[in-house]
Amino acid sequence: MPSRRDLVALAAAGLALTAYPASAGAAENETLDELVRRVTDGAAPAETGVTLDIPALVENGNSVDVRIAVDSPMTEAEHVRWIHLIADRNPFPDMARIHLSPRAGLAEVATTLRLAQSQTVAAVVAHSDGRYAIAKAPVVVTLSACIDGG
Template sequence: MSSPISPACARPEPALSRREVMAAGAAGLALAALPASTQAAAPPALAELITRVTEGAVPERSKVSFDIPQLVENGNSVDVAILVESPMTEADHVRWIHVIAEKNPFPDVARFHLTPRSGRADIRATLRLATSQKVAVVASLSSGGYVMADADIVVTLSACIDGG
């Protein structure tokens, strides 16, 4: 059986010169010699993530009921319930609820948009948690303010270990 690539399309890989191999090796040694802090940026701290979500505003620790288990056997499936006290009227309602898990590969876990027609600022969801960490909930109010709650979670079997 013949190859699906015709000989005219097949191009041999160019061989690396001795100079290119030496340069690549030197670059690898130089990278290994750098301090760990410059090799890979550490994930942003939870406070920095919250500041990014609230555009610098400091959220109040009130009005948010955050129900999440403190000990989780499997990080692939963590049930959460979030309730924000709000009349959900046109003049006073929750605009969105943001869930942040600081040690996940992608810390912005979820964002729920709400309107007065939602009736209640009440969310039930299932999250994936990479490891034991602090999880925060930040809610944006129509008045321009923010409220939040957070919880420390211990995960015995981590999820997201492949980076996805």
């Protein structure tokens, strides 16, 4: 018969396993195109109007600077609703969603990412009129980040 200590240890191990995000393992099977289709609700984004400025070669995947600029007047009638960053080979490929409004003035953002390995990074943009746009850039990473899955 197991002791109380053994039962507590088994319960703790069971809780630890259920706390592991299922999306991390499932995301490995999705391609970049499938991830983009999920974000755009199946619509095919145009490959114009978005500039994704990211280095083609980075020494350390823990800190990768990226800048996204979208050609948009940012008026009430026509503006960028959000920009979604995707890296399909990261443990969590949906890296960021930045919401914008006409009050932003410019559809331009800059941030720092972590990349698990060499891969293609995509910036998907949703416009207020329902259109989607995308920019992709391949990045070679010499020292990977996200090795522990977080």
